Amino acid sequence: MGEEMLRTENVRKHFGSVRAVDGVSIEVMKGEIVSLVGPNGAGKTTLLNLISGLLKPDSGKVYFLGEDVTGKRPSQLVRKGMARCFQISNVFENLTVLENLLAAVHSIEGRISPVRRYDEDDAVERAMAVLREFNLHERAHLTPKELSHGDRKLLDVAIAYALNPKMILLDEPTAAMSVGEKRTTVGVIKKLRDQLGVTVLLVEHDLDVVYEVSDRIIVMHQGTILAEGRPDEVREDPKVREVYLG
């Protein structure tokens, strides 16, 4: 087994009487692509929110690269190397695609200053290099409103990647995508790990995508872990079949 990237220890989050996440312990190793699946309301996005600092767990711990990061804010976790994308693409609507990337580059490199131009050459070069990785470089001067749905989602991932992350949390990257766009996204997820060296934790509904990209799959149901294993193991698990097929 490789080195540990992320670990949750018995994390719990209740909203009133709803046990959204009810004592979940997971582990993600460096270089893995791990998928969180489960029916609606299983607690996948809540778990992602607990990991990325958007929510504080009622109890339990989150460790990132061996450090206890429970309750740390998203802006602090980003600096430690944990980036996140969103279910509904979440970008800066009035900035150009390039400026979206530049905001990430300046922030993560600690270059925010009142006298440094935001379009200085080396920052633009860095941002354009990221856009090229995601095949968005020809759309650098458009605003997100002018992009297709698939490209907007790609931009969301590109912003996260521009933050030099060790790990990216992806929340339903293929939601509402066409078949062609899904193929591109599968390619991007593989590329993140294989070529760019980023560990990926993925929440995804499309099981074809999940089976194709994942090293391991964690199945959640009603706030707890129902099953965990390699894609072929999970596919054959009777408990999983029951939850999915009734």
Place this chain on the structure above:
Amino acid sequence: MGEEVKEQEVSMETVAMILGVILLALVPLAGRHMTHLVASALLLSLAATSFNLLFGYTGLLSFGHALFWGVGGYTVAVMMARFGFGYLESVAAALAMSAIMGAAIGFLCVRHTRIYFAILTLAFGQMFYGIAVKWDFLGGSDGIYGLPRPLNSLELYYYVVLASVLVSLYILRVITRSSLGLSFMAVRDNAFRAEFLGIGVRATRLKSFIISATFTGLAGALWVLLETAIGPESMFWTHSAEFVFVTLLGGPRVFLGPVVGGFIYAFLADVAMSVTEFWLFVIGAVLIGIVLFFPYGVLGYLLKRLRG
């Protein structure tokens, strides 16, 4: 081809700027009334541009910005009239005081956004207006008057105002084009995502607030020396609304929008006041027209048309 068009555009902008500055430099030749009017317009423009750093660039609508104009103005008036300082020290103190007040009030206000932020800033503005009206040290409702005008000449002082405003606008322009300016815009567009970029949202808003308050304070300080007097009405909420109005008039999404708005407003008010006592009605009608027909402001609309 695209590059060529861009270069042409830049040079047109530069030519327009140089012409504008030459024109501004010639203003004292047009008589005292015009000199006074243009100096007022310049200071209103600076205050509105500073206000717009917070509004157009950072997405926070302050309805109490006249407070900082008043802080700058009263600091100069008190330093000169009560303690006998010269105008240079007094303006320097006004800058420091506006920044400190901006930090203190901003610290409390940036915890909120939208209508809550607007109401908080409005409340702070009215609170300090109340203090100015009641406190004898600040001259009560009469304010402080009879200050000496720097250089003993309206014409020479006009150039002090012109130079100060141009330098301030240049600094604000540098800031809006900087990586800090980009983080203001990122926070404006999507504070939630900005947090996931590692941008401290409150700290970023506070920086914008302090810079904005400081330059608004400078405008107020220079204005007191132009008028040689200050009264509490300079902090009243209608004065804050003037900054909002001027910014919408010119266009909040263009850097020079508030400057264009400031000049239109100052000249419009001057003409309307000389024609009718119902000049506020004229101003109100113009505002309604702008909001209905020019949602990007006058300059915003013109640039949109020019760029197709």
